Amino acid sequence: MMAELQTATAAFGELALRGDNLVKRFGAVTALDGVSLTLGKGQILGILGDNGAGKSTLVKILTGFHQQTDGTLHVHGEETLLKSVDHARSLGIECVYQDLALANSLSIYHNMFLNREIVRRGPSRILRLVDHRQMRERAAQLLDDIGVHVPSVDLPVERLSGGQRQAIAVARAVNSNARILLLDEPLAAMGAREAAFIIDLVMRLKEKGGLSIIMIMHNYAQTLDIADRIMLMQRGRVTYEQRSANTSVAELMDIVRREYRAMRATNVH
Numbered sequence: 001m002m003a004e005l006q007t008a009t010a011a012f013g014e015l016a017l018r019g020d021n022l023v024k025r026f027g028a029v030t031a032l033d034g035v036s037l038t039l040g041k042g043q044i045l046g047i048l049g050d051n052g053a054g055k056s057t058l059v060k061i062l063t064g065f066h067q068q069t070d071g072t073l074h075v076h077g078e079e080t081l082l083k084s085v086d087h088a089r090s091l092g093i094e095c096v097y098q099d100l101a102l103a104n105s106l107s108i109y110h111n112m113f114l115n116r117e118i119v120r121r122g123p124s125r126i127l128r129l130v131d132h133r134q135m136r137e138r139a140a141q142l143l144d145d146i147g148v149h150v151p152s153v154d155l156p157v158e159r160l161s162g163g164q165r166q167a168i169a170v171a172r173a174v175n176s177n178a179r180i181l182l183l184d185e186p187l188a189a190m191g192a193r194e195a196a197f198i199i200d201l202v203m204r205l206k207e208k209g210g211l212s213i214i215m216i217m218h219n220y221a222q223t224l225d226i227a228d229r230i231m232l233m234q235r236g237r238v239t240y241e242q243r244s245a246n247t248s249v250a251e252l253m254d255i256v257r258r259e260y261r262a263m264r265a266t267n268v269h
């Protein structure tokens with residue numbers, strides 16, 4: 001098992017991210033109990049695991065939202081303690097959370113430039129004006145580049161489907177020069193069509209190159225389709241890690257089933 005892990009890791013050359021023995025405690029709760037992970041440049045890592053396994057906590061450490069209690073992080077090869085979300089962002093780490101944080105009543109192009117509006121010099125030297133025309137054009141161009149089709153970038157986000165909204169959030173993250181993109185359950189609560197749309201989008205981003213992606217997922221088959229590698233988390237630990245090509249839905253289900261049976265056995269006695 002150890003040798004397998006090392007092969008899976010070593011084959012990925014330069015690393016975008018590396019975490020060693022990450023521990024996170026919230027008072028008496030140990031959410032992460034020594035998690036190590038690697039994310040190769042240009043790779044997609046899928047993280048699977050039960051409710052409460054520590055997946056979101058891990059993502060929140062990688063985005064600087066939480067700081068680890070113990071363990072180290074390397075970002076683009078350098079040891080780094082991520083102090084805040086802004087700090088992580090300045091290193092090219094962007095996250096799309098499940099509850100998106102889009103402003104629903106604002107237009108698509110407004111959302112894509114939220115908090116980083118394009119401005120131009122106004123009639124006086126001091127006054128700067130938000131350049132709507134340029135933002136509109138850039139938003140349309142960007143969405144076109146990554147293959148997201150919307151009727152008009154002037155549409156308010158609330159008029160879009162869940163999948164399209166998720167696509168806008170991904171496009172916004174990519175637009176901010178993300179080099180590492182973290183997606184926390186991007187397909188949750190989505191129908192098959194919408195999920196396929198997001199999977200396509202992520203694959204297109206991967207093909208463009210330069211972007212390393214971590215996706216937290218629920219569906220084993222979708223994860224094996226999209227990710228180069230998968231990691232299974234259980235009770236704050238990584239219990240299995242493998243290249244997608246070397247495992248299967250049946251094997252993953254087997255591991256989880258064994259764990260479930262072991263837990264039932266301890267609960268009964």
Ligand SMILES: Nc1ncnc2c1ncn2[C@@H]1O[C@H](COP(=O)(O)OP(=O)(O)OP(=O)(O)O)[C@@H](O)[C@H]1O
Pocket residue numbers: 026029030031049050051052053054055056057058
């Ligand atoms: N801010 C917090 N304060 C206290 N405990 C927390 C906090 N955040 C997470 N936890 C606890 O840490 C553990 C891991 O939670 P986490 O949200 O990382 O799980 P998860 O794998 O993302 O689960 P889910 O699949 O349900 O999203 C849980 O026991 C949770 O209750």
Ligand SMILES: [Mg+2]
Pocket residue numbers: 055056057
């Ligand atoms: Mg979670």
